[in-house]
Each structure stands twice: as structure tokens, then as C-alpha cells.
Amino acid sequence: MARITAGVATSHIPALGAAMDLGKTQEDYWKPAFAGYEWTKKWEAEQAKPDVVILVYNDHASAFDMKIIPTFAIGCGEEYKPADEGWGPRPVPVVKGHADLAWHIAQSLILDEFDMTVINEMDVDHGLTVPLSLIFGDAEQWPCRVIPLAVNVVTYPPPSGNRCWALGEGIKKAVESFPEDLNVQIWGTGGMSHQLQGARAGLINKEWDNMFLDGLVGDTDKLRYIPHIEYLRETGSEGIEMVMWLIMRGALGKTTRCLHRHYHVPASNTAVGHMVLEPVE
Structure with missing residues (x-):
């Protein structure tokens, strides 16, 4: 039986990707941001060693645009190339999928009444590749298979926190019903507090961010009920x-x-958040 053994949360700030690609991670400005990932890089390589990562991210008009806006889309293909976001693709490996598990998850979720969009071909942008680089470093190939799960948080209306939490519960059920013995992790990416335009551009709310991090630990589910307007x-x-x-x-x-x-804080004009969690049986 496959099982989800850990969850990883991380920001996917594009400037972090640029700093890695340009060899700037040890510069005074960037070094503190990257230092917080050293523990995880070692843990993943020496202890966790996942077979598959289900990577939850949002596309930034690379695979989707205003012509099609899926609320939840799961990648069921064999591989995904790094997207050209206007300055060429990042110099990182092609992402190898796990089509059998992805199709199984898609089937299970759809039969559980989640309206998933199935994607067989797409390029993946910094929302997916930056987390992989942060956790796995400068790799010739990624050390595990990756199932992309794209969420619309760009165009209103995004899904509610409650619906997202319930989707996670559905994914857990799906993974645990897959017959192959697989060590699966699920990663949630994006955030934390940031605004890129308007009068509040550069906003960072340390107190709220840390409240959110606190709420991911233990047995509380209070975070699922935070309304859109509070975010x-x-x-x-x-x-x-x-x-x-x-x-x-x-x-x-x-x-x-x-x-x-x-x-x-800061990294570019955003807050960097990162957490590694494990389920308690």
C-alpha cells in the first residue's frame, strides 16, 4: 500500500530560483533565506527518500491563461518540461511524473465528487520548480517522481480553505488505496504574506504568517475556515x-x-515560510 509519510510547505518565490540559478545563495542578502532549507535537504536525502511527491502549486500563466482556468488540475503525464516564463526555462531537470498513481488519484477524487481537470501535457513554471530546487538542490535529475497538482489562486474565485483541506483528505484516501508500496510526500507551496501591486505592494504580516504556521501543527483544523477576505x-x-x-x-x-x-523576511518583497510535518497515527 502507498502511504503519505510527510508534508512539506514552502514559498515558491521566483527570486529564490533566480538566486540559485545565478549562484547567489551565499550572498549576504540571500544566505539567511536559504539556510532554513539545509535541514530539509539533508533529511530528504538521508532519511525521507520519497518515491513520489504530490506537489501542490499554482501556475503563473505558463500552462493556463484566461482561456481556461481550472480550479484543481492534476498532471497525469509522463513528464513536464520547465516553462519559459519570459527569460528562458530554468536550467533544471525535466520533471518525471508517476502516471499510474496520478490517474488513480484522479479517478478516486472524481468518484468522490471532486471535479478535477486531468492534464496530460503542460510545462511547469517556478511555482513547481523552485520548491524542487530548494529541497533537492542542484540536481542532474530529480530524485523522485512528481505529480503536479495545480490550484487556481490567481483569478477570482479561488477555492475555499475548507474545500482545499477536504481535497487533501481525498488525496490521502486515494493514495492509501493504491496497491503499490510507495513512500509518498505531499508538498503545499506558495505564500506567505505578500502583495505585488497597488498601494499595499510589499506588505508582509509576520504575526499572521506565524499564526498560520502554528495552526498547521497538532490536531486543530481551524485554518480551513479562514475566509477569503481575511487572507x-x-x-x-x-x-x-x-x-x-x-x-x-x-x-x-x-x-x-x-x-x-x-x-x-524579506526575500524579494515577500516572506519566506517553510515547514516539514509528519502525520501522527
């Missing part, structure tokens, strides 16, 4: 990306334990 008011127009972390949390079951936590 907008407290975390800026792009803070809604944190609902994707709730898919990860919902997939870990009733109770979690925190293995690692990192929070740093």
Missing part, C-alpha cells in the same frame, strides 16, 4: 496562495508533528 486583508492580494498549504495539511490526517520550521 486579502491580512496577507495581501497574493497571500491567498496559502490555501494550497491546506491541501497538504488535510492529506496528513487528524494530527501532525512539526519536524522543522523556517521563517524569514
